[in-house]
Amino acid sequence: MNKSMKAYLVEEFDNNDTSKMQIATIDVPTIQEDEVLIQIAGTSFNPADRQVAAGEYKDFFSVPMPYVIGMDGSGVVVEIGNKVTNVQVNDRVFSYLGYAYGGGAGEFAVTKASNVAQAPKNIPLSDAATATGAALTAWETLFENGKLEPGQKVIVNGASGGVGSFVVQLAKWKGAYVIGVDAPEHLDAVKMLGADQVVNYKVEKAEEVVEGEVDLIINFSNAPNSQIQGQMSILKKGGIVVNGNAASAQDMFQKTGGNQAFADGVVFDEPEDTKDDFEYIVFAVHPDSSALTRIAELIDEGMIKPYITKRIDVSQLHEVHNSYLKGQNVGKVAVIVNDQI
Ligand SMILES: NC(=O)c1ccc[n+]([C@@H]2O[C@H](COP(=O)([O-])OP(=O)(O)OC[C@H]3O[C@@H](n4cnc5c(N)ncnc54)[C@H](OP(=O)(O)O)[C@@H]3O)[C@@H](O)[C@H]2O)c1
Structure with missing residues (x-):
């Protein structure tokens, strides 16, 4: 195999000067005993790719330099470590590679074997990367943190976004009533994704147009806290808010220490004094190959x-x-x- 490859990377944090992003030739990464090497077919864009490249998280976890951009990846396994049993060479896989690995925009990427699952079969392998980090975030939001049950009502802020578009579809698959909040130009897409009701955040307030109470409020947008707080006026007692937006996440990393947050995904509740009435969860996605396997099945079944x-x-x-x-x-x-x- 070639010992060198092309990759889109930053040599150092670029403070959002994207002219510093470049295609360069670097060594193909080597693997540890619990890792796999993937020949990459595709990656996809996540806001966190930009934030990590800019250096916004540098105080919270160590980023290998040069940093090959791309936390999502899909491709073919070309090498496995001695201890790897869940995948084999030539498997067609997709993976949320993880913050500290990145690597999706390189010809080859390395990640832990436990971050990898068999890719969906009925979409092109290069597209499969789009259903990793964002889809996993949506899955963990709804089912681990939001504990969504059929028949419940959920508000999704940022419903057409990378994460929100999976949240809407997965919540509908589960049998929830979905209210999608987004900008007016995105609302047709939100309906097409399956939302039962749409709210134009520029002129409407969900709490004024939704009938009755909701069980779950989700935010994957830059909605201000006042928007979420307003919606909480129609949250059922015992309801749950899951906030995954970047500023909230940074707040979380400051409170928990970034390495732990990025490695494991971290959930915490705030504020303490209101805990009896509702749960407020800020969290970071964590790799989970069994959830990714389920996501691949749902794609192949045509559900999402x-x-x-x-x-x-x-x-x-x-x-x-x-x-x-x-x-x-x-x-x-x-x-x-x-x-x-
Ligand atoms: N915690 C985690 O593990 C995790 C994982 C993935 C992503 N995230 C974070 O989640 C956020 C969204 O990521 P993404 O990839 O889904 O981004 P995205 O694709 O840019 O989607 C965001 C969507 O929210 C809409 N929006 C903006 N302001 C809004 C408001 N006030 N109310 C409702 N919708 C609004 C945007 O519309 P317009 O801007 O066009 O108006 C856009 O359609 C980012 O902050 C990202 O860092 C967190």
Whole structure:
């Protein structure tokens, strides 16, 4: 195998100067006994890719330099460590590679075998990366933290977003009544994803247009705290709020210490004095190959599909980062690294 590869990376934190992102030739990473090497077909964009490259989390966990961008990856396993039993060479897999690994925008990426699952079969392998980090975040939000049950009512802020688009579809699959909150230009997409009711956050307040109370409020957007607090006026006693937005996450990393948060995913409740009335959860996604396996099955069964709004070649990756900085991303951007595998 080639010992060198091309990868889209930052040599050092770029403080959101995306002209510092570059394609460079570096060594193919080597694996430890519990890791696998994946020949990458595709990755996808997550806001956290930009935040890590900018250096926003550098005080909370160590980032290997040069940092190959891309926390999502799909491709073919080409090498496994001695202790790996869950996947084999030539398996077609997808993975939320993890914050500290990154690597999706390289020709080859390494991650723990426990972060990897068999990819869905009925979408192109290069698209499968779009259903890793964001889909896993949605899964953990709804079913681990939100404890969603059929028939419950859930508000989803950022419903057309990378995470929100999976939250809406998974909540509908579970049998919930879904209220999707987003900008007016995204509301047709939110309906198409299956939401029962849509709310234009620019002119409406969910608490004024939703009938009755809700069981769960989810935020994967830059909604201000006042928006979520307003919605909490119609939250049932004992209801749950799951807030995954970046600023809330940073707050969490400060409180918990980033390494632990990024390695394991961390959940905590706040504020303490209101705990009896509701649960307020801020959390970070953690790798989970059994949840990814379930996500692949649901894609193959036609129950959910990634809301891919754009496909680009990896050489255009900086353009997605620039769009994100201008606030222009919707849904998932599939980034093709190699569509020949
Ligand atoms: N905690 C975790 O583990 C985790 C994991 C993944 C992502 N995240 C975070 O979750 C957030 C969303 O990520 P993403 O990839 O889904 O982003 P995204 O694709 O940019 O989606 C965000 C969506 O929210 C909409 N929005 C903006 N302001 C809103 C408001 N006030 N009310 C309702 N919707 C609003 C946006 O619309 P317009 O901007 O067009 O108006 C956009 O459609 C980011 O902060 C990201 O860092 C956290």
